[in-house]
Amino acid sequence: MNTTLKITAFTAGLTAAFGLALGVGHATGRGPAPAPAGTTGHGGHAGHTEAATPADHLPGGLQVSERGYTLSLDDPFVTAGTPTDLRFRILGADGRAVTAFQPSHEKELHLIVAPRDLSGYQHLHPTRAADGTWSATAALPAAGTYRVFADFTPAGATEGLTLGADLHAAGDLRPAALPETGRTVTVDGYTVALGGELTPGRSGRLTLTVTRDGRPVTDLQPYLGASGHLVALRAGDLAYLHVHPDTTAPGPEIGFTTTAPSAGSYRLFLDFKQQDAVHTAAFTVTTDGAATPGPAAAPAGPATPAGEPAPTTGETVAHQH
Template sequence: MFASSRFTVRRRALAAATTTAALALTLAACGTSGGSSMPGMDHGTKASVSSSASASPSMGDMPGMDHTASGNGLSDSMGGYRLTSQGATLPAGTQAAYRFAIAGPDGKPVTGFALDQTKRLHFYAIRSDLTGFQHIHPTMTADGTWSADLASLAPGTWRMFASFTPDSGPGKGKDFVLSRTVGVPGTATKTPLPPAANSAEVDGYTVTVQGEPMAGMAHPLTVTVTKDGKPVTDLQPYLDTYAHVTAFHEGDEAFAHLHPATKVDGDHGGPELSFHAELPVSGNWRLFLQFQRAGKLHTAALTLRVG
């Protein structure tokens, strides 16, 4: 009886460890430049400056409350590294620069970053209702201060993500995604998240996503790009890939990047692109898929339901 009980305990412990490991979310730095045709992308497929967030952000959304957040890119610190910024607000309705730095374990600004998909740091901005998506490659001065030039922001609470890999120090070779929230003053109105769908249209293109991911499990997704009902077969490489998908979880804005699996071979991408999806929790995820053709960057958005 004692041996049987001990075996049962071991089996339960192993099952618990396996479940915990399966819930790990892969965070990676991958981005697009400010050249997107949709710098102020809303829930739909057109740019929108007027869309806005909830009138009264919750305490968890308030600027300055970031340090208590944890996991999925929702914390301003991890592994001794911290995202710092003096600005807690940005103006509405106009272009603005968000300035920040990455402090290392020694408290000093980090100035050495490894290239990831041709860039040293990738920067994302998303509003609390998952509208206004922007994906930027900021510039850094010699003292380690980064500047991300944001397109016009609608009133509400925004979360700013920095994705990077140190090329020296204790975090060398490790991927980090840190974030802080910023308030944009003005009258704010929440835009409801569109219902889950397997396709979206942008700039005359139709993007279709096939696959049914389950929370905490690695799952393949296939993205198909067409235009006027015809397959697109001449997508261009962008940041060493034909397309990439950034995802944000409804409710807490948790960040995830879906890794591209399609091999790059010149300007011959499409119509089908493969991605590796590993989303840690169930619910609605807002996907932003970006691809390039004929030198122009396009951004499509859709809501994916994860079971």
């Protein structure tokens, strides 16, 4: 699927200061709603637009309730260090759980979990019971506050939306600085190089090139209907955008077109698939496109759930299918 995306205003309440906003088309109530002027619906993840629009919408993931829908966690207080069974519902304007969704990139709902310090990232695919309760197992290795993002499209809606809620993990809290990376990171034996610029107010191109043992990887497999997925989270407010590539070749390059609205640090998480396994490469970048100085490969992080390859970039990374 070819999609050209633009990252727009990532700041709640300060969109006027940046002069740009994320044009997010959201469903209203329990039925369809038209997309904002200047946007084009893709029937995909929330926050996908072809052009920036006037500053009248908040970016995805900053609100727990929006346009008649609410993300309701069964228990926002958990214990760190053990696998956590996350249970939640999407409530409609009438307070009842929504039970009808449109599949988007092969799933009815995508769940992203990230700690507030952005030291980790999990892309989960929960299962839905008949009563509208979703459940997924998450790895919360460290104490602290995590942000949970539910990315979905209600049945009958013309656009998806992303709701966010905080999850608090009790334990011995040890705050960490934003992870540092260079332009190249190594994960699961793969080397991923980041090229291109991320510049405020101007469209730029990011290209991620995947190699292994010094050789280009040219047999990447489709993952959720695309050659790769890029989740961007801005440090500070964790405003969310799920970006899809505008390239379709099976590697080694995966390309994205983006526009950043402001100065600041961003965490970029690239998901790609090869030999039936999903891998995640994580970068910390500034808005001029320069990766934050640091080692090419950080020490290995905490163990991932059974069946997943352990990351080698210091990230807590997990996928659920």
